[in-house]
Amino acid sequence: MKPRVLMLPKWYPHRYDDQDGDFVARHVAAIAPHAHVAVLFATVARGPLPHWVTCEADLSASLPSLRYYYRARLTGLGILDKVLKVFLYFWCIGQGYRRLVRHWGAPPHLVHVHVLLRTGLFAWWLQVWARIPYVITEHWTLYLPINAHRMGRLRAWLTRRVIAQAAALHTVSDNLRQALADLGVTNARSVVIPNVVDTELFHLPDSSSLAEEQRLPGANMLLHVAAFNERAKNLSGILRTMSRLVAKRPSLTLRIAGYGPQEEEVKQLAAELGLLDRSVFFLGKLPQSAIATEMRRANCFVLFSNYENLPCVLIEAQATGLPAVASHVGGVPELVPADGSRGLLVSPGDEVALQRALEKVLDYPERFKPQQLRRVAVAQFSYAAVGRSFAQLYAVVLHGSLTPVSA
Incomplete structure (x- = not known):
């Protein structure tokens, strides 16, 4: 039986930039054959909105998705707007989660976070409230030595806690795994699965082509x-x-x-x-x-x-x-x-x-x-190869077995 997996990405292609987070979208596509996947994404709007929040829903697609956009300027007061945008993010994610549960008819078996931090905080809360495990995929160069000084103390503390409580930590390179470890950010189950590319689209030159x-x-x-x-x-x-x-x-x-x-x-x-x-x-x-x-x-x-x-x-x-x-x-x-x-x-x-x-x-x-x-x-790095690796990770997280959950 395929598990229901809720994808919570920090970056994902959206109405303002169809290439933003495309590497995350390819991971999701690689996983989709092995699970019942849905994507829940929220971000600040890069243009005017008729209301504070708007949603683009595509629940009838083979890969259901909800994309929420909320206003960048709410009151014109910088500090207040910053607080309100945090509130709006979690409001959007909460609304979207309830909508996807209704769509599935049941809660997800697993939450897959792609890039911290707000995404992970919501997943952590779901784990505490509904006992739904979560895994984290991290891509962010923020954790590399050249950038780590930009991370504030509160973010660093929360990052350590959220990752430690996850069912697994996945990084796309061993270098990033080590960079996180050097910052004291570790998880008992850490795996490296690389980025995925479309090896059908990216192929060798054809001697018969133009x-x-x-x-x-x-x-x-x-x-x-x-x-x-x-x-x-x-x-x-x-x-x-x-x-x-x-x-x-x-x-x-x-x-x-x-x-x-x-x-x-x-x-x-x-x-x-x-x-x-x-x-x-x-x-x-x-x-x-x-x-x-x-x-x-x-x-x-x-x-x-x-x-x-x-x-x-x-x-x-x-x-x-x-x-x-x-x-x-x-x-x-x-x-x-x-x-x-x-x-x-x-x-x-x-x-x-x-x-x-x-x-x-x-x-x-x-x-x-x-x-x-x-x-x-x-x-x-093909869809098939990366998809199999994620299926094995899900099997371990959900069943303690190396047998892929979609088998």
Whole structure:
């Protein structure tokens, strides 16, 4: 018998951004074949609302969902609005929970929290009040050493308590598990299950496909896909490195897909370096299908981040057979091992090392085996593989057995 599982995500695709928390949505989709899943999500509205709260309900879908939005400005008084928004969040989640219980005709067997903290507080309360166990999935780079100082004492204390009381803690990388442990945030049952990617959409170039979806021998095309967040992604470092590379390789191009708060600043730097629309091309926000096409065209993926967790873009690149040059940060070495079979690692901020690594990948493409890259991606990061891992976790939590609950 499949269990009823209530998904409580902090981030999830919504009306204002259909890519926000898409990695969480893919986890949910991987789990769905193994459980009766419903998603309950609430967030601050990024536009005007006719009332304080509005709800988008889709309970007839194969994956039922309730998305609540509440106003960002309620009274115009900052401190009061902050308190009211906390109240509205829990009011929305409470209303949604009761509605989903009516939809199912019974309470959930399990609550699955995706990213703390309010989500976990509600799950903890359900455990105390209704004895419904909960598991926690954590993605947040807040817990990494570079960011942990931003966490206040109250949040840190509550995080430790909520995670300690959970039936299991799941992190998407061993690096994040260790970072939490270093902060004293532990659980007796901790597992690492990676992010999931669509390995059907992200596939190897097809020799019979159109030329624009083929990886051409001898081409010099780099690809970067990420949010325009300079502190995290260090796009300026990529652009400066690109400027030096183009001086030696005039035909080299870099295509950048993504969006974010510092997009204009990054474009301005590209213009100042004489790269904009000559060697560097900004593609804007792309759907997953277009990103997959870009990966099948590129010769190397580049990710020069100052910190990361377990970036899905690296897995997607591997599923298309595309090697990468990436910073040795966070969970990246778990995706790009030191043997160099999937790409090369460089120290964060080391632009000289980045240039050398990119030149090596471009000059010696034969050292990377696209079929091998894809086999690893399918075996470890596909919907089927990740879904089986979650089914086993649920079996242990609910029945103390390794037999998947959907069996």
